[in-house]
Amino acid sequence: MLTLTHFLILSFLLFLIGVAGVLIRRNILIVLMSLELIFNAVNIVLAAFSYYTGNLNGTIFVVFNITVAAAEVAIGLAILVCVYRRSQTVYVDEMDEMRG
Amino acid sequence: MEQVFFYIFAVVAVASAIAVITARSAVHSAFFLVICLLQVAAVFVLLRFPFLAAVQVFIYVGAVMVLFLFAVMVLDVGRETFGERLHSQSIPAVLTLAVLFVMMGLLMFSGKVTVPGGPYSEAALARNTEIIGRALYTKYIYPFEVVSVLLLIALIGAVALVMRERVKVK
Numbered sequence: 001m002l003t004l005t006h007f008l009i010l011s012f013l014l015f016l017i018g019v020a021g022v023l024i025r026r027n028i029l030i031v032l033m034s035l036e037l038i039f040n041a042v043n044i045v046l047a048a049f050s051y052y053t054g055n056l057n058g059t060i061f062v063v064f065n066i067t068v069a070a071a072e073v074a075i076g077l078a079i080l081v082c083v084y085r086r087s088q089t090v091y092v093d094e095m096d097e098m099r100g
Numbered sequence: 101m102e103q104v105f106f107y108i109f110a111v112v113a114v115a116s117a118i119a120v121i122t123a124r125s126a127v128h129s130a131f132f133l134v135i136c137l138l139q140v141a142a143v144f145v146l147l148r149f150p151f152l153a154a155v156q157v158f159i160y161v162g163a164v165m166v167l168f169l170f171a172v173m174v175l176d177v178g179r180e181t182f183g184e185r186l187h188s189q190s191i192p193a194v195l196t197l198a199v200l201f202v203m204m205g206l207l208m209f210s211g212k213v214t215v216p217g218g219p220y221s222e223a224a225l226a227r228n229t230e231i232i233g234r235a236l237y238t239k240y241i242y243p244f245e246v247v248s249v250l251l252l253i254a255l256i257g258a259v260a261l262v263m264r265e266r267v268k269v270k
Contacts, residue, residue, distance in 0.1 A: 021121035023193035071254035
């Protein structure tokens with residue numbers, strides 16, 4: 001029998017790996033992919049709570065979440081292409097043009 | 101039986117997620133991310149949400165990952181050495197992650213995260229796609245419209261951001 005804890009632990013591990021990717025990697029593409037991992041961890045939690053409480057509002061949140069994530073990726077990658085054209089780098093610690 | 105499948109999906113998801121953040125080339129990361137997202141879709145099926153699984157496959161695996169692969173192609177990032185991959189702030193980051201791990205682990209095993217004894221019935225869950233559709237178009241019609249406007253803004257914004265200024269030809 002699957003319990004809520006199973007899904008929480010899976011989502012927690014995915015979240016942790018995502019945060020690790022955001023904090024540790026320098027390549028901004030990998031950082032964005034790690035953000036997707038975090039989004040997925042959140043979606044699993046929402047769906048799991050929705051299933052175990054018998055309330056479908058969480059599922060609707062997941063649908064909106066996925067849509068917003070798609071919009072976020074489109075804008076994020078567009079900004080990334082702009083930044084790459086200006087500074088020819090994909091490393092987050094080299095993108096310091098706005099530092100005073 | 102369900103549990104066996106859950107463990108397969110969970111192990112593959114976590115392993116491919118680790119591969120995403122450790123892979124050398126961004127293309128490999130993208131493909132590992134595809135594997136991870138497919139496992140998450142399978143987890144949604146285990147939770148009896150076939151609609152979410154389909155949305156996950158269509159939008160994430162279909163659209164978002166294609167965008168990522170295009171970005172990898174446009175940006176032309178090659179393989180990286182180990183030192184190049186890591187940020188200079190890795191040590192504090194790992195410490196932070198360790199603290200986060202301990203805190204979340206304590207929360208998880210304290211037994212405080214529970215639900216009031218799930219009163220769902222298989223019969224109700226069998227038609228949840230219908231219920232989701234009904235709710236999206238009635239109770240949640242306003243957020244639904246806002247999200248559609250958001251998608252339009254994202255579309256126009258992405259095009260406007262990457263459009264080069266046309267060189268004026270006389």
